[in-house]
Amino acid sequence: MTSFTDHDDLKHLDEKDPLRLVKQRFLIPDGVYYMNGNSLGPLSTDAKTRMDKAVSEEWGHELIKGWNTAGWYDMPKRVGDKIGTLIGAKPGETLLCDSTSVNLFKAVNAALSIQKGRKKIISESGNFPTDLYILDGTRRFSKGEYELATLDRSEILNAIDEETAVVVLTHVHYVSGEIFPMKEINLRAHEKGALVVWDLSHSVGAIKTDLEGSCADFAVGCGYKHLNGGPGAPAFIYAAKRHHAQIRQPLSGWFGHEAPFSFIDDYIPANDARKLLCGTTGVLGASALEAAVDLFLEVREEERLEKLYRMSRLFDAMIAEKCSPYGFERVSPPDPENRGAHLSYRHPDGYAIMQNLIAKGVIGDFRAPDYLRFGISPLFMGYEDLLKVTDILEEILKSKSYEAAQYQVKHAVT
Ligand SMILES: *Cc1c(COP(=O)(O)O)cnc(C)c1O
Numbered sequence: 001m002t003s004f005t006d007h008d009d010l011k012h013l014d015e016k017d018p019l020r021l022v023k024q025r026f027l028i029p030d031g032v033y034y035m036n037g038n039s040l041g042p043l044s045t046d047a048k049t050r051m052d053k054a055v056s057e058e059w060g061h062e063l064i065k066g067w068n069t070a071g072w073y074d075m076p077k078r079v080g081d082k083i084g085t086l087i088g089a090k091p092g093e094t095l096l097c098d099s100t101s102v103n104l105f106k107a108v109n110a111a112l113s114i115q116k117g118r119k120k121i122i123s124e125s126g127n128f129p130t131d132l133y134i135l136d137g138t139r140r141f142s143k144g145e146y147e148l149a150t151l152d153r154s155e156i157l158n159a160i161d162e163e164t165a166v167v168v169l170t171h172v173h174y175v176s177g178e179i180f181p182m183k184e185i186n187l188r189a190h191e192k193g194a195l196v197v198w199d200l201s202h203s204v205g206a207i208k209t210d211l212e213g214s215c216a217d218f219a220v221g222c223g224y225k226h227l228n229g230g231p232g233a234p235a236f237i238y239a240a241k242r243h244h245a246q247i248r249q250p251l252s253g254w255f256g257h258e259a260p261f262s263f264i265d266d267y268i269p270a271n272d273a274r275k276l277l278c279g280t281t282g283v284l285g286a287s288a289l290e291a292a293v294d295l296f297l298e299v300r301e302e303e304r305l306e307k308l309y310r311m312s313r314l315f316d317a318m319i320a321e322k323c324s325p326y327g328f329e330r331v332s333p334p335d336p337e338n339r340g341a342h343l344s345y346r347h348p349d350g351y352a353i354m355q356n357l358i359a360k361g362v363i364g365d366f367r368a369p370d371y372l373r374f375g376i377s378p379l380f381m382g383y384e385d386l387l388k389v390t391d392i393l394e395e396i397l398k399s400k401s402y403e404a405a406q407y408q409v410k411h412a413v414t
Helices: 007-016 045-069 075-087 100-112 129-141 153-159 182-191 283-298 301-322 350-359 383-399
Strands: 094-097 120-124 147-151 164-170 195-199 218-221 235-239 342-346 365-367 371-375
Touching (some): 075 094, 075 218, 100 164, 100 235, 129 164, 147 153, 153 164, 153 182, 164 182, 301 342, 301 383, 350 383
Parallel strands (some): 120 147, 164 195
Antiparallel strands (some): 342 371
């Protein structure tokens, strides 16, 4: 492996970078190194322009006619299909709607609706909290029909048995960045008659994801992380076409009806994936997200992934060289291709170090008890940025400036 630690070498890499013009479309404040696209992607000129148009021209001018004239009504399917191309789905299998938490509830219950007689729901202990909480809610409200087993990730594959109704896993772990072998788990589940729901919140817009090639059943994911859709952007839900006819889901709102504008009393579900919808689309949020996704679709996936892996390898090598002497310890897998688009490290003073970094313009985040996470984005970061970040971090560690009182204060959102 070549270790680049020289500003000139990295500048040269940036000059040759086929994605360098894409980077200029992101509106990141001067002096900020943004390594938190895994929690909240940054604003692009594309999303800003589209948002302005949605407010002024569409809402402001078209008023309610916008549902037809500005394409608002079709947004769940139109934007869903665009996201679908990033995750290996066929047209008509992915819908933009609701939040990831709500979509997870719908997807899990849709899967359970075709798994009569099976009791067990399996998930990973240490999964993202909302996933475990939604499963706990599903179990509680089933009045004893289901039980939830949360297991260590190493035990999951062998725990799937003939009693298992649904396995619910996050493809890329939100802390460690470890990746579950999607196809292997799907095939094992299918062999035992179980179904799998994947949470792609840290996969979409980050790593290669092939739902169809992996024989996936159901999936959900987030619009405001790597997709850069804006704070609280709508999420997405996916169901493989082979399940559309049989599934039902409990949030049977009017947008999932066969004919929402017939205004009849009886709920008749749509005969396709639209039965997974619930209520009215958040059009402004969906507009920003659509523009952000369009930007992704302009970029060749191989170029994006090649840059991601190279940056991820470089950043980790720089941290190993400059920060491990000060007690930085990598939590993520060693090989860039076996981890998501963020790197996590442990340090006993992780919280204060991250606060100090943020004060110096390096925005990553902290997860209890002692994890520092750094998102790696091939779209809006360059190679030299990585060296600047690790120089700043090394200086903080060397001087112990993070011990100052102002960096110890705990904030509500970390
Ligand atoms: C971020 C994230 C979510 C977010 O759920 P919301 O409903 O948008 O709050 C869900 N699952 C995973 C794995 C996440 O990383």
